[in-house]
Amino acid sequence: KQEVTQIPAALSVPEGENLVLNCSFTDSAIYNLQWFRQDPGKGLTSLLLIQSSQREQTSGRLNASLDKSSGRSTLYIAASQPGDSATYLCAVHGTSYGKLTFGQGTILTVHP
Amino acid sequence: DARVTQTPRHKVTEMGQEVTMRCQPILGHNTVFWYRQTMMQGLELLAYFRNRAPLDDSGMPKDRFSAEMPDATLATLKIQPSEPRDSAVYFCASGLVTGSSYEQYFGPGTRLTVT
Numbered sequence: 001k002q003e004v005t006q007i008p009a010a011l012s013v014p015e016g017e018n019l020v021l022n023c024s025f026t027d028s029a030i031y032n033l034q035w036f037r038q039d040p041g042k043g044l045t046s047l048l049l050i051q052s053s054q055r056e057q058t059s060g061r062l063n064a065s066l067d068k069s070s071g072r073s074t075l076y077i078a079a080s081q082p083g084d085s086a087t088y089l090c091a092v093h094g095t096s097y098g099k100l101t102f103g104q105g106t107i108l109t110v111h112p
Numbered sequence: 113d114a115r116v117t118q119t120p121r122h123k124v125t126e127m128g129q130e131v132t133m134r135c136q137p138i139l140g141h142n143t144v145f146w147y148r149q150t151m152m153q154g155l156e157l158l159a160y161f162r163n164r165a166p167l168d169d170s171g172m173p174k175d176r177f178s179a180e181m182p183d184a185t186l187a188t189l190k191i192q193p194s195e196p197r198d199s200a201v202y203f204c205a206s207g208l209v210t211g212s213s214y215e216q217y218f219g220p221g222t223r224l225t226v227t
Binding site: 031032034036041042043044045046049089091093099100101103104105 | 145154157168205216218219220221
């Protein structure tokens with residue numbers, strides 16, 4: 001059974017810092033990996049999708065990497081801003097199309 | 113801009129009552145998912161459909177939960193009878209499986225409180 005772990009569970013940083021969120025998964029037979037953002041009381045917003053054949057994806061200040069063989073992904077946020085404060089969730093798609101297994105999330109707080 | 117919609121956004125009901133949650137997936141998407149989110153368990157997959165056919169509902173308590181897709185524009189999740197432990201946020205998500213690219217898009221959720 002696939003298990004996804006995110007470290008740290010919570011992170012508080014001053015504005016402007018670069019930061020890294022970590023995600024690990026136990027079964028490397030994945031189809032792809034998706035990073036989401038969730039604001040309090042809201043739904044999930046997809047940030048980045050990395051296919052299993054890719055090593056990384058970038059969108060603006062966000063960069064996500066994937067090392068499938070070691071079961072790890074990182075989300076790098078450059079020059080963090082207070083508006084980045086949210087919960088960040090990592091989810092892996094198993095090889096049976098579409099089934100997502102989520103980590104517990106990292107709660108990020110960026111203070112001015 | 114295409115998005116997944118869910119109704120109602122909030123529902124408060126008494127134990128034993130029937131609850132029906134609805135989802136309109138993004139037009140053209142061929143997969144629909146129901147998830148439940150709680151503080152203790154995080155996000156759990158309850159059921160998913162591909163081309164309106166149920167492919168996996170192993171995460172769903174079968175005795176009280178049922179999920180259907182009467183047509184391509186509507187997915188429903190029903191709880192009968194509801195219990196306090198069903199209190200959670202229920203998310204619907206849809207996606208389009210095309211070759212090597214696949215991404216899920218989530219609705220805003222239905223916050224259910226069972227008293």
